[in-house]
Amino acid sequence: MPQTFSSSVLIKGISTGARLRRLSLFFSLIAIAFLFVADIHLYTPDPWQELSRIGLGLVTPYWPNASELGVSLLYTVSFALLAVSGAAIIGMLLAMWYHWRVVRVLAAAVRSVHEIFWGLMFMQIFGLSATTGLLAILIPFTGIFAKVFSEIFEQQPVTATSTFGKASRLSRFVYGWIPQAWPALASYTRYRFECALRSSAILGFIGLPTLGFHLETAFKQGDYSEAAAVLWLFLLLIASVRFWLKLRLLPVYLLLAVLALPEMPPVNASFIWQFFSQDIWPTALQDGDFNGTWEWVSRVGVNEVWPALWQTIAITQAALVLSGVLALMLYPLASRALVGRWSVLGRFKLLVLRSVPELMLAYVFMLLFGPSALPAILALALHNGGLIAFLLANSSEDANKRIGEGVPKGMMRFAYIDLPQRYPAFLAFLFYRWEVILRESAMMGVVGIATLGFYVDSAFEEIRFDKAFFLIVVAALLNICVDGLSRWLRARSGLKAPTL
Amino acid sequence: MRRSIFKAIAICATVFSASIASAETFTFTAIPDADESRLNERFGKVADYLTEQLGVDVKYIPVKSYPAAITAFRNDQVQLAWFGGLSGVQARELVEGSEAIAQGYEDQFFKTYIIANAATNLIPREEFPVALEGKTFTFGSKGSTSGRLMPEFYIRENTGKSPEELFSRVGFSGDHSRTIALVESGAYDLGAVNYSVWDIELGLGKIDQSKVNVIWTTPTYPDYQWTIRGDVNARYGEGFKAKVTEALLNMKDEDLLASFPRKSFVPASNSDYAPIYETGKSIGLID
Structure with missing residues (x-):
């Protein structure tokens, strides 16, 4: 099967080198400027006792009740499989009509809300049920699929469809575009499945019965051996996906996933109605008191939204650039074409980085450096850097398959051939992660940084769904802006149609 | 042949009646303040004890956080919950007629x-x-x-x-x-x-x-308590609320109590938590 969704992009864009250099420099300067704005402070704690407990736990994984863990593993996979399948199909339909603005805005809106927040909202309606878990993944992923699939279609040569004449849009896709773009579509869906496994596990943090449930509890309580057992199991799951996820076995897996779902309690329609008609609107607005509503909005705006906006953006920009630097440093170590057999080690490192939830990385960094924006930035950068490096390593290996004998090896090949070739794709990946980093900065309340997501989380804790909803809308708008900006920058810099 | 048809019908009937019985299941949740590991195992035993005492099928569902517990209580996914002081007040605000029925011995002066x-x-x-x-x-x-x-x-x-x-x-x-x-x-x-x-x-x-x-x-204040929904008597039979209260107050098995962890349970009422409500209001956590 033709590999990866990225390889086709790489050769283009080298002529635009100067522009890319300028763009990189520009973003680095912004990040440095934001480092001064960001709430960074270096404390000197004495973390070694706690860190040695964590270290010891990692090498002595232990779980007392295997069946309990097995069940949550099953739920994790089932949620991910069903949600991705649904999202891919709906996303495909939306991608066919992606030239309609309303579809684009809808897709951008649904993917701009973090899975955890979708989960928290659906929990108000469906309780702790399979429905909540499935929808929390399916909805944002649909938005992502719609966008990426439409970009994959854009990138296809027009030959196949030009012969279709007056065929309907649907049949042009079904008989033309989709078969033609199939390898890229399938490859991207496979990658998304890995992301869904992570999302599914993370949903355990808010109480769904997936792996994250046990991971969070054990980690929080300092049972590091138990936390390590769950973490290792999760790493194993992610690493093994490529061995067991086969297209022809998919129907069987889907059937098993449906059977494996936890029981769904009956949904009470009055909760749905109450949630949408009352819970999410400020009381003043429900009473028709517009002055009161305005007062409420400006109070939340001044006290929470405005300061949080700056912290969120500052952390995001710094983490974005640091992710990039890390990705460029890490990817060659995982590319077989550059380091030969040692790439296995590099691959493992990237697997760990992209699979360990950022929240845990942030906790470890907080033990090291004390609470401030620093642990948050480092955690986000390591996680996203690891992910981008993984994608780059894939495309590096893929591109180098076609390189003949007689080219330099090792460092020389990295510096003079591979890196320049990868760079446009690298920037494109980085811009794609931009909005993701923005969303994930929400999860950093533990380090004492009040990002937008911190306030969303607080609003849910205080059972103030009106405020939560308002803040989510603000966060979503910010996300849509960043998404638009990144689209514009990519187009302007000639980073055309990378598909991730 | 005929026998196997009867058998199939009998199985269907059992399954069906089991599903009816499960509709009458009484469900509770609890987040202990210490040690959240193996919740299912530990509180499964509490569920067994309550099943025995109440004569209805009692089930435990684990939750992760106070808001999740409150949501489950509000949405009637659970009818009884072991809440913290504040989460109990918040939950009772949302569910009319719900009542604090028992607190931990230690929770009188937390x-x-x-x-x-x-x-x-x-x-x-x-x-x-x-x-x-x-x-x-x-x-x-x-x-x-x-x-x-x-x-x-x-x-x-x-x-x-x-x-x-x-x-x-x-x-x-x-x-x-x-x-x-x-x-x-x-x-x-x-x-x-x-x-x-x-x-x-x-x-x-x-x-x-x-x-x-x-x-x-800090000075002492009331904390954790059992809160029950107001409609349980109508659904599980007259006097059900009193029966639940009694079962909780009579829980003497140290193994069960250790899950919370509390020495014993003592009677409680909504008014015991008025100070918590006022405090929540004064610092702006409750509207």
Whole structure:
């Protein structure tokens, strides 16, 4: 099967080198400027006792009740499989009509809300049920699929469809575009499945019965051996996906996933109605008191939204650039074409980085450096850097398959051939992660940084769904802006149609 | 042939009646303040005890956080819940007719410890320590009574400042054990922790007192309690609420009580929690 969704992009864009250099420099300067704005402070704690407990736990994984863990593993996979399948199909339909603005805005809106927040909202309606878990993944992923699939279609040569004449849009896709773009579509869906496994596990943090449930509890309580057992199991799951996820076995897996779902309690329609008609609107607005509503909005705006906006953006920009630097440093170590057999080690490192939830990385960094924006930035950068490096390593290996004998090896090949070739794709990946980093900065309340997501989380804790909803809308708008900006920058810099 | 048809019908009937019975299942949830591991196993035993006492099928579902417990209670996914002081008040505000029926013996006079890293050189004292200005501070979970509400109330009352104004940084560790770990390591200078969690971890030798210690104790307040929905008598039979209360108050098995962990349960009422409601209101956590 033709590999990866990225390889086709790489050769283009080298002529635009100067522009890319300028763009990189520009973003680095912004990040440095934001480092001064960001709430960074270096404390000197004495973390070694706690860190040695964590270290010891990692090498002595232990779980007392295997069946309990097995069940949550099953739920994790089932949620991910069903949600991705649904999202891919709906996303495909939306991608066919992606030239309609309303579809684009809808897709951008649904993917701009973090899975955890979708989960928290659906929990108000469906309780702790399979429905909540499935929808929390399916909805944002649909938005992502719609966008990426439409970009994959854009990138296809027009030959196949030009012969279709007056065929309907649907049949042009079904008989033309989709078969033609199939390898890229399938490859991207496979990658998304890995992301869904992570999302599914993370949903355990808010109480769904997936792996994250046990991971969070054990980690929080300092049972590091138990936390390590769950973490290792999760790493194993992610690493093994490529061995067991086969297209022809998919129907069987889907059937098993449906059977494996936890029981769904009956949904009470009055909760749905109450949630949408009352819970999410400020009381003043429900009473028709517009002055009161305005007062409420400006109070939340001044006290929470405005300061949080700056912290969120500052952390995001710094983490974005640091992710990039890390990705460029890490990817060659995982590319077989550059380091030969040692790439296995590099691959493992990237697997760990992209699979360990950022929240845990942030906790470890907080033990090291004390609470401030620093642990948050480092955690986000390591996680996203690891992910981008993984994608780059894939495309590096893929591109180098076609390189003949007689080219330099090792460092020389990295510096003079591979890196320049990868760079446009690298920037494109980085811009794609931009909005993701923005969303994930929400999860950093533990380090004492009040990002937008911190306030969303607080609003849910205080059972103030009106405020939560308002803040989510603000966060979503910010996300849509960043998404638009990144689209514009990519187009302007000639980073055309990378598909991730 | 005919026999197998009868057999199939019998199986269907059993399955069907089982599903009807499960519609009548009485469900509860509980988040203990210490040790959240193996909730299903530990509270499964409590469910067995209640099944035996109440004569209906009782099931336990684990939740992760106070808001999740409140949501489950509001949405009738659970009819009985072991809430913290604040979460109980919030839940009863949302579900009309719901009632606090029992609290832990210890919950009549609960308290919070303010703990400090040794490097702060703060020493334990009777009156509220004044030299907290500019330090870093971590609460537990945002919705916790002992880890957030009461310590924030006393900080405000004694200093006239909000935590954000008083401290150079305010974090939410999410959990009492983690608050201890974070202050012990010096990641935060100070923290607020549930006294019972501290005492238990101290007893287990998990705390290095050369690094972290209690510097102040809040006055006592009511905390955890069992809250039941108002419509249970109509659904599970007359006098059901009284039966549940009795079963909880009569829970003597130490193995069961250790899950909470409480010495015993004593009667409670909504009015016992009026101080918590007022406190929540005064610091703006309840509208």
